[in-house]
Amino acid sequence: MSVLKRSIPVVIVGGGQAGLCASYYLTKSKIEHVVLERSQRFHSWKNDRWDSFCLVTPNWQCRMPDWHYNGDDPNGYMVKDEIVNYLEDFANSFKPPIHEGASVEKVDRDKDGKFFVKTSESEWIADSVILATGSYDLQTKPEFAQNLNPDVFQISSKSYKRPSDIPDGVCLVVGTGQSGVQMMEDLWIAGREVRLCVGTAPRSPRIYRGRDATDWLFEIGEYSKTIGEQPNPKLTESKTNHYLSGRNGGHEIDLREFALKGLKLYGSVCNMNENLIQFKKDLNKNLDRADESYLKICKMIDEYIDKKNIDAPQKPLFEKKWLPEEEIEFLNIKKENITSILWCTGFKTDYSWLKIDCLDSTGRPIHQRGVSDEQGLYFLGLNWLHTWGSGRFLSVAEDAEFLVQNIKENLSSSKNKTSCFQSL
Ligand SMILES: Cc1cc2nc3c(=O)[nH]c(=O)nc-3n(C[C@H](O)[C@H](O)[C@H](O)COP(=O)(O)OP(=O)(O)OC[C@H]3O[C@@H](n4cnc5c(N)ncnc54)[C@H](O)[C@@H]3O)c2cc1C
Structure with missing residues (x-):
């Protein structure tokens, strides 16, 4: 089977609400990117919840970017199918470039210092990578x-x-x-x-x-x-x-x-x-x-x-x-x-495929509001990444916007550097 190989500015790992918030802001900023999702988008909401599941946080807290909950029950708590519909409508509003069934097996640096991202069917060379694989893997x-x-x-x-x-x-x-x-x-x-x-x-x-x-x-x-x-x-x-x-x-x-x-x-x-x-x-x-x-x-x-x-x-x-x-x-x-x-004794993250040294001794990412010390590497959607709402519907969009702003600045500063070198 032939393996797709491509260079791209940004790869997002994980097609949940966090990954798609980042995709939304990258799309809005016209930054080319891909979302790699091992299952299908919003997998956790579709498959990891029980039949009678409903939100614990009120509906008004569902604040996907430019897609805040606007149904007739802001103080209610959506059930599973309503949550999935809300998210699907959000995704359909901007058509994210998502590859479903693409399980990321490796994220590493290549010899040029760029990111090398490997799935079973594709390989990507990226300037930036956003890891949005959730807190409950x-x-x-x-x-x-x-x-x-x-x-x-x-x-x-x-x-x-x-x-x-x-x-x-x-x-x-x-x-x-x-x-x-x-x-x-x-x-x-x-x-x-x-x-x-x-x-x-x-x-x-x-x-x-x-x-x-x-x-x-x-x-x-x-x-x-x-x-x-x-x-x-x-x-x-x-x-x-x-x-x-x-x-x-x-x-x-x-x-x-x-x-x-x-x-x-x-x-x-x-x-x-x-x-x-x-x-x-x-x-x-x-x-x-x-x-x-x-x-x-x-x-x-x-x-x-x-x-x-x-x-x-x-x-x-x-x-x-x-x-x-x-x-x-x-x-x-x-x-x-x-x-x-x-x-019902809890969850932890799985970064077994992450080959870059950016986790502390307990396995938690080292970052400031999702920005890792490793230039170009970002985390999104984690509990308390920045505030209480970071791992929830309430504030994940704000965090995503912040990361995309950081990526934009890095891209424009590296463009400036390139044009400086070219004029020497
Ligand atoms: C039981 C439960 C109840 C919750 N209730 C609420 C609530 O009421 N209100 C609220 O605001 N929040 C709630 N949350 C928290 C949060 O909103 C959800 O956990 C939400 O799913 C987080 O979205 P995410 O995109 O960060 O992660 P996820 O939805 O988990 O998405 C991560 C995606 O990454 C993919 N992935 C993982 N590894 C790889 C890989 N190697 N390669 C490719 N793809 C990969 C997964 O398949 C998944 O689709 C709840 C969480 C749980 C567990």
Whole structure:
């Protein structure tokens, strides 16, 4: 099979919302480029989400460049197909030069200092490369998962689509990030036997003092704060998202309320061996932590309301509706009829194909607002690349515009250099 070989100013790796935002601004600036996508555009939204998925952030936060959400429900939360349609309409508005089915196997420097990008069918020499492969590429789960009795069905959150994916019997959901809590709820609503291992994730109010908490936080200016303004940037970057839901018009999730209705909660899993699951005795602590983060957001909003003298409904009374009677340390899966484990224990990026030394010792890219120390190499779409909204719909476009501006300046300065040399 013949391999396509081409030189081009810019290669974008990844055809998700981040890659296509960059493509939009490059197109607008008339900078030739290609988007290499190993699957199809918006693959993650089309294939990696579950059937009942809906946004956790309100629709008004969907701000693709020159394509802000303009439907009739700005305060609602789009479901999966609506999100895909919104993105497809955005892409159709400018027809990005995307190669689908082009999995990037290598990004390296060539002997002239340009970038060499290789897929199975094509090779590209580029002046700049934007890596927009997302924050959620590889799913992580603890190694001890392999010690569990093989009769137990194990599935990860990217593969879970609907309750019927889960065999009869009790399903233990591990993790309380956004996926874990919403998948637990999906199974619960379907009347399935489900239990939950509660991790350290924070939680957020949904409607608080008359408005969506995210609306207040936006108005307060929390989403404009940069990573550099955070007290501990490294910690902020690695934090799990707050849990809450956009399902059926949106609601907050208080696991204590679920416990009152009969959901069995455990602390975080720390070991598995054949038929035995071991938990840390941290259920109480983790529920308290989630409440603390919830109350911190409430306090921030209360202070803002007071400061601005806003006429807002009174705050609801906070109460711990349920307390664990004991911290369960061991569970026998046979006795409890646990037939499946749904792992919702997080993700990490995959840069195994990136042969340029631009990652720190933990594998995170070294960059300033997406601009790497390696001239011409850029990152986009990562959580907290610049602000809270960088890895989300809210601010990815702003980051993309910033990178494209940087690329434009580099291209024009290298053109100037070339013309200087030519006139010597
Ligand atoms: C469960 C979940 C819920 C979320 N909910 C919200 C929400 O409510 N609101 C919000 O604003 N954000 C939400 N997000 C965050 C964010 O908006 C999404 O993760 C979004 O998909 C990020 O877009 P992206 O383009 O950065 O990455 P992705 O959508 O992951 O796109 C990256 C693309 O790169 C491709 N790729 C990867 N490696 C290669 C390679 N080697 N070669 C070629 N292509 C490659 C992939 O196939 C993929 O299509 C959520 C994320 C998750 C996981």
